[in-house]
Amino acid sequence: MESEYVTTPFGRRPMSLAMLLKQRRGEAIEAGTTRNKWKLFRSVCEARAGLDVTDRALTVLDALLTFFPDDELSSEKALVVFPSNAQLSLRARGMAAATLRRHLAVLVEAGLISRKDSPNGKRYVRRGREGGIDEAYGFSLAPLLARAVEIETMAARIAADRQMLRGMKERVTICRRDIAKLISAAVWEAVPGDWERMSSIYQAILQRIPRAATIENLAPIIEDLETIRQGIVNLLELHEKMQMTSANESQIGRHIQNSHPESISESEPGLETGEGLSGDCGPRKEPEREPVETPGNGRDGSSFSIRTSVGKLKSFPLSMVLQACPDIADYGPGGSIGSWRDLITAAVIVRSMLGVSPSTYEEAASVMGPENAATVMACILQRGGCIHSAGAYLRDLTRRARRGEFALSPMLMALSRAKSLLTSGAGT
Known part of the structure; x- marks a missing residue:
């Protein structure tokens, strides 16, 4: 059992009211309190952040516990350990003496141990005639046992x-x-919605995730x-329901149309007049030649120049673009x-689907114009x-357009010719 008198520090270390309060608190152990010292040490390691102790200080505490002979810390036993600095350093994995003193001070400040200094500042034990301990001077583990419930909680x-x-x-x-x-x-399924804005909101939320995440943040x-995930799911489910409804209506429509199998309108798409070009849609995977700097002629006899000025592309009718590139619809x-x-x-949707970065597309729109991009x-x-x-292909075209070396007409005409060849081949 620990003696209840106050012990003041040896040497030049001053006494303070805080030291007195910690010492008294450390001696306030309820009768019958016992703890396995290693289980309690594991709790101290778990609560290290809350106790404001370092991992090196815990190494010193581990070494101090090895000098206590029993596995059980009890309020009925003397809880003072009195190792020499040399022996304590060895059990603290060879820690230097100055480092050892610094971490012992951390343990005392954290209220896990207390000093019980002898008259000359040495650590030793005085035994009685029967070999029992009458008085011991060193480090008391009583504060650790007194705070066992607090530490475990x-x-x-x-x-x-x-x-x-x-x-x-x-x-x-x-x-x-x-x-x-x-x-x-x-985006891949072309579901209607402002997916670009949704993606921007999502990226903004990700920027708020801190490196040191806590429950609060x-x-x-x-x-x-x-909330965003649920909103996307709701939009996709609504689109799926609309698709199912549309499919049912389409089946009814086809059933009505099949009563007139001789009708040409069922197998041939209608032609759309505009700039003398057809609105027909055809296969898309015919390789085209690289754009060349030669003028092309439209089917209506109008001429398309390579460029109107340096870095400025000539726009073409929307019907011609859709004629050459029907898949974009x-x-x-x-x-x-x-x-x-x-x-x-x-x-914009296709840009995201093909992996073209927003900055690359914005630069293309700035150089070529939004419609041409x-x-x-x-x-x-x-x-x-x-x-x-x-992305790399668009960046190359943007650089060429900035130098005035790129024109849309050869690209569109090549796609139109490839589509016409495929359509005529399929007809034969």
């Missing part, structure tokens, strides 16, 4: 918080994966991510393109597997 709370934080990080990871793949699926981020609002605005909207994206989509990297 703190360790349990920290462990629970760590487990909760791990679960929250897993939820963030799952939400990030779900949102990214759902947006990609929506992750909770609102998870809520925002789950699938990505327009409602699956069709009726204006330049619809084409630009579809080009959208036309180039339609051509890239139409060429399909012929282009290995859409």
Whole structure:
């Protein structure tokens, strides 16, 4: 049992009221309190952040516990250990004497041990005639046992918080994966929606995730991510329902049309007049020749020049663009393109689908103009597997357009000729 008198520091170390309070608190051990010293040490390690001790200080505490002969710390036993600095250094993995003293001070300041200094500052024990300990001077482990309940509670709370934080990080990871793949699926399937804005909001939320995540700062981020995910799921489900309804109506329409199998309108698409070009849609994967700097002639006899001025491309009628690049219409609002605005909207979706960065597309739009940049994206989509990297290809065309070395007309005419050849070949 620890003596209850106050011990003051040896040497030049001053006494303070805080030291007195810690010493008294460390002696306030309830009768019958016992703890396994190694289980209690593990709790101290778990609660290290809350106790404000370092891992090196815990190494010193581990060494001090090895000098206590029993595994059980009890309020009925003397809890003072009195190792020499040399022996304590050896059990502290060879820690230097100055480092040892610094971490012993940390343990005392944290209220895990207390000093019980002898008259001359040495650590030793005085034994009685029967060999029992009458008085011991060194480091008392009584504060550690006195705070056992507090330490164990703190360790349990920290462990629970760590487990909760791990679960929250897993939820963030799952939400990030779900949102990214759902947006990609929506763009790939040409589901109507402002997916560019949705992606921007998603990226903005990701920027809020701190490097040192905590329960407090992750909770609102998870809520925002789950809200976005649910909104995307709702849009996709609504689109699926509309598709099912449209499919049912289409089946009814085909059943009515089949009563007139001789009708030509069922097997041939209608022609759209405009700039003397057909609105027919055909296969897309015929490789085209590289754009050349030669003028081309439209079917109506009008001439298309390579460029009107350096870095300035000539625009072409929307009907001609759709004639040469029919696949872009699938990505327009409602699956069709009726204006330049619809084409630009579809080009943004195709840009994201083909992996072209926003900065690359914005630079192309700045150099070529929004309509021409959208036309180039339609051509890239139409060429399909012929282009290995859409972003690199668009950057090259932008550089050429800035130098005045690129024209849209050869590209559009090449696609139109390839489509006409495929259509005529299929007819024969």
